[in-house]
Amino acid sequence: RVISNGSSLCKTRLAEAGRQLRKSKDISLPQYKCLHFVRNVYIFRIGIQVDNRDTDAVKVQELLTNHGCIIKTRLGIHEAASNMCSSSGLILIEFLPNCEDDVAKLESELSSLNDVSVQKMVF
Numbered sequence: 001r002v003i004s005n006g007s008s009l010c011k012t013r014l015a016e017a018g019r020q021l022r023k024s025k026d027i028s029l030p031q032y033k034c035l036h037f038v039r040n041v042y043i044f045r046i047g048i049q050v051d052n053r054d055t056d057a058v059k060v061q062e063l064l065t066n067h068g069c070i071i072k073t074r075l076g077i078h079e080a081a082s083n084m085c086s087s088s089g090l091i092l093i094e095f096l097p098n099c100e101d102d103v104a105k106l107e108s109e110l111s112s113l114n115d116v117s118v119q120k121m122v123f
Helices: 011-024 053-066 100-111
Strands: 002-009 035-040 045-050 071-077 089-095 116-121
Touching: 045 053, 045 100, 053 089, 053 100, 100 116
Parallel strands: none
Antiparallel strands: 002 035, 045 089, 045 116, 071 089
């Protein structure tokens, strides 16, 4: 559950970061010019199985675009060759931290589609 929250603290703020870290006792302060600040935050990852890309890909793309500001990483996987393209696909999504409500809304919207399955990934 300990991940980066995406805030970079550079050399000019390193001393303040050190004080904050020593107070929170989350991690020891490394002696780098820049530090990626670490906090206890939740990060969400989901897998989206699209069983019929011909009918659902546009709908899934529209939903992902509508929620694009909370998506950190997106990877689409499907079988493809020079003479064929699979009708199903898998999309892996990693979200920005601390956006539980938005992730739940997207999951609900995706799950309402007929040939789309959504699963959370927990590590």
